[in-house]
Amino acid sequence: MISLAQNEARYALPTPGMDVEELRSAIAASPFWFHRFDFAGGLTTPGADVSAVKLHALRLPERLDGLSVIDIGAFDGYFSFQAEARGARSVVASDWYAWHLPGHCALENFRLVKTALGSNVEEQHADVPSLDPERHGTYDIALFLGVLYHAPDMVDYLRKLRSVTKGMAVIESLVDMLDVDEPCAAYYPAGLLNGDQSNWWGPNLACVEDMLRRVGFAQAQFIGLWDVNQRDVLAGKPPGGKLKTARAVWHAYV
Numbered sequence: 001m002i003s004l005a006q007n008e009a010r011y012a013l014p015t016p017g018m019d020v021e022e023l024r025s026a027i028a029a030s031p032f033w034f035h036r037f038d039f040a041g042g043l044t045t046p047g048a049d050v051s052a053v054k055l056h057a058l059r060l061p062e063r064l065d066g067l068s069v070i071d072i073g074a075f076d077g078y079f080s081f082q083a084e085a086r087g088a089r090s091v092v093a094s095d096w097y098a099w100h101l102p103g104h105c106a107l108e109n110f111r112l113v114k115t116a117l118g119s120n121v122e123e124q125h126a127d128v129p130s131l132d133p134e135r136h137g138t139y140d141i142a143l144f145l146g147v148l149y150h151a152p153d154m155v156d157y158l159r160k161l162r163s164v165t166k167g168m169a170v171i172e173s174l175v176d177m178l179d180v181d182e183p184c185a186a187y188y189p190a191g192l193l194n195g196d197q198s199n200w201w202g203p204n205l206a207c208v209e210d211m212l213r214r215v216g217f218a219q220a221q222f223i224g225l226w227d228v229n230q231r232d233v234l235a236g237k238p239p240g241g242k243l244k245t246a247r248a249v250w251h252a253y254v
Contacts, residue, residue: 011052012038013085017118026112030105034098035078037113045109051078054145057226057249058170064088067140070164072128073098073147077110080121083143091120092139096127097150097198131160140167148173148208150198154185158215162254169217169252175225176202176245183207205248212252223249 015023020041027033027045036047055078065087071080074093084091099107107123114121126136128147142165151157161169174193176186186202193199203211205222212220227247 011055011082011085012040013081013117014040015043015116018116023112023116026116030109030112032105033076033109034106035076035109037076037078037081039116045076047076047078049078053226054172054247055079055082057224057247058145058172059223059249059251060086060170062086064141067167068092068137069141069143070094070124070137070139071143071145072131072161072164073145073150074110075106077113077121079143079145080110081113081117081119083141084117084119084121088141090122092122092124092137094124094126094131094136096125096130099125128157128160131164133163136164138164138166141165142169144169145172146174148203149201152200154201154203155211155215158211162216165217165252165254167254169250171208171212171250171252173208173248174199174202174245175204175208175248177204178243178246180204181206183210202245208248208250212250217252217254219253221251221253223251225249 020043024043033045033047035049036051037045038052063086064083066089068090069083069088070092072094074080074095075098077093080091080093093110098104142161144161148154148157148171177184183206184204185207188199190197209220225246225248228243229245
């Protein structure tokens with residue numbers, strides 16, 4: 001696994017829209033950060049997500065000049081702002097669950113970072129089942145990161161993803177049952193995985209790739225695994241032994 005330190009400086013974002021000390025105080029005032037932002041000058045948010053490592057694992061193009069991007073399930077917006085930093089013509093950060101969950105501050109975090117960066121990323125309030133190309137548009141690149149295993153109906157979520165993608169979708173997800181060759185998925189009873197009732201499924205690689213094809217993607221390119229045996233890690237067990245779970249990345253093309 002790539003170390004976080006190797007990527008923090010590389011993906012650090014400038015903050016022309018806010019004084020550094022003002023931003024530091026605002027970051028500290030937020031009760032919870034999921035994404036770990038790294039700003040120029042060494043200022044960071046205390047996010048639980050190893051966002052820079054995940055970004056590296058996605059294998060996004062270094063430049064996105066002229067392209068439109070939607071970040072579905074944007075949460076604090078780390079990947080939306082990184083797409084903008086790579087030159088994307090337009091970026092939409094789209095979320096509903098994290099932005100409207102009682103007691104969550106993801107939307108406030110997103111708006112804080114947007115102000116600090118002087119960003120033009122657009123804020124869109126839409127859950128995945130409601131996505132509609134006529135209402136929400138279509139995009140050259142659709143980011144679908146950490147969403148699939150939260151889907152009660154994975155096929156429906158992927159259909160919605162396909163409907164707003166006109167170029168490439170980048171899918172990142174927990175995967176399970178990697179010791180099984182046939183397409184299949186593990187079902188998680190409420191709260192089983194990391195105590196989170198929003199986790200539903202752990203599909204294996206073959207399952208994800210077949211679903212992508214069946215919802216209309218012409219090609220699903222497997223990029224790789226980046227966080228192996230994650231269920232063991234979440235349960236406090238060592239990650240060694242037979243490979244069963246991981247985080248995986250695909251690039252799917254229309």
